[in-house]
Amino acid sequence: MSTALWLAVVVSALGTLLMRVVPFLWMQRRLNSDTGLNNMPQWLSILGPLMIAAVLGVSIVPVNPSAVSWTATVIGLSVTLLVWSRVRSLGWPVAAGVAVFGVVEVAALIW
Amino acid sequence: MSELTSHSPGRSALQGVREAIPLLGGYIPVALSFGLVATQAGFSTWEATAISALVYAGASQFLFVGMIATGAPLWLVVAMTLLINVRHVVYGPNLAALLPRSRHWPWLMHGLTDQVFALALTRLPQLPEAKRFSWFLGASLLAWGAWIIGTTVGATAGETLTARWPLLGEIMPFALPALFMTMVAPRFTNKRWAVAMGCTILAALCLTLVGWSNVAIPLAAACGALCFYTVKFETRRRTS
Numbered sequence: 001m002s003t004a005l006w007l008a009v010v011v012s013a014l015g016t017l018l019m020r021v022v023p024f025l026w027m028q029r030r031l032n033s034d035t036g037l038n039n040m041p042q043w044l045s046i047l048g049p050l051m052i053a054a055v056l057g058v059s060i061v062p063v064n065p066s067a068v069s070w071t072a073t074v075i076g077l078s079v080t081l082l083v084w085s086r087v088r089s090l091g092w093p094v095a096a097g098v099a100v101f102g103v104v105e106v107a108a109l110i111w
Numbered sequence: 112m113s114e115l116t117s118h119s120p121g122r123s124a125l126q127g128v129r130e131a132i133p134l135l136g137g138y139i140p141v142a143l144s145f146g147l148v149a150t151q152a153g154f155s156t157w158e159a160t161a162i163s164a165l166v167y168a169g170a171s172q173f174l175f176v177g178m179i180a181t182g183a184p185l186w187l188v189v190a191m192t193l194l195i196n197v198r199h200v201v202y203g204p205n206l207a208a209l210l211p212r213s214r215h216w217p218w219l220m221h222g223l224t225d226q227v228f229a230l231a232l233t234r235l236p237q238l239p240e241a242k243r244f245s246w247f248l249g250a251s252l253l254a255w256g257a258w259i260i261g262t263t264v265g266a267t268a269g270e271t272l273t274a275r276w277p278l279l280g281e282i283m284p285f286a287l288p289a290l291f292m293t294m295v296a297p298r299f300t301n302k303r304w305a306v307a308m309g310c311t312i313l314a315a316l317c318l319t320l321v322g323w324s325n326v327a328i329p330l331a332a333a334c335g336a337l338c339f340y341t342v343k344f345e346t347r348r349r350t351s
Contacts, residue, residue: 056288
């Protein structure tokens with residue numbers, strides 16, 4: 001890689017890091033300070049959970065979209081929800097969802 | 112008090128590592144793919160690994176090597192990479208109230224990806240304050256380490272691995288939607304949130320399907336926010 005290309009990598013990395021760290025530090029200093037905010041702005045606290053929902057929407061699309069992978073996705077997510085409603089934790093629902101998704105994919109391949 | 116003293120930093124970090132394990136199902140296949148794509152675009156294993164360690168932002172890394180391979184001007188490559196990562200700007204402020212002050216944040220925030228943010232925003236409020244710093248350290252370091260190692264393996268043996276276990280690359284990424292589903296599910300008990308969340312998920316899904324995955328997250332979240340405020344307005348009108 002040339003020096004110019006390394007420089008592009010460093011600038012991209014530094015810019016990305018600043019976008020992650022500066023707003024965090026800015027908000028942390030403003031919260032509970034004499035001149036700043038007492039609570040997080042409402043729009044920001046609404047945007048946070050919605051960003052997670054958006055990440056979910058993006059990740060739902062299967063790696064290789066097909067009738068089988070979409071069916072496996074629907075069944076896998078349903079099982080994830082079902083197990084979550086029973087245990088209300090993160091680990092087991094994910095494990096069950098991935099296992100069922102895998103079983104549907106493999107079963108479709110065999111048949 | 113006894114509960115507070117039982118929170119050793121090592122134990123809290125291990126809890127973070129354990130709870131971030133589902134993220135690896137999504138990270139490893141994508142990192143393997145990135146390593147493979149980067150070497151095919153002419154980057155060495157060391158260079159691909161360095162990009163993953165330094166930039167650490169999936170979509171923008173693919174764009175970076177893709178644009179370099181097609182001979183795009185470097186200023187445009189950097190501009191597009193940063194533009195894709197602009198969404199990270201809203202992640203930090205959401206976690207600011209949940210994490211204690213520390214001089215280590217300037218380098219630790221390097222680990223604040225989409226997935227780590229989602230996990231942290233869900234789990235941190237449920238943890239005692241004393242555990243949060245170490246938990247974040249454990250979770251983010253595991254994700255970062257997996258991303259780097261995945262890239263190195265992908266760059267050196269990606270072709271062999273994907274040829275030998277083609278289904279693995281399809282099944283493992285399902286851990287991500289499954290994990291995010293468990294994170295958004297608790298909000299569906301509230302009607303207003305359910306409509307906003309549903310609208311966001313649908314918008315992100317549609318935008319990804321039409322090939323706008325790079326802007327899907329901020330655009331879909333904006334749609335959801337609009338929906339959130341609109342639903343409140345309509346409810347008020349009906350009851351008056």
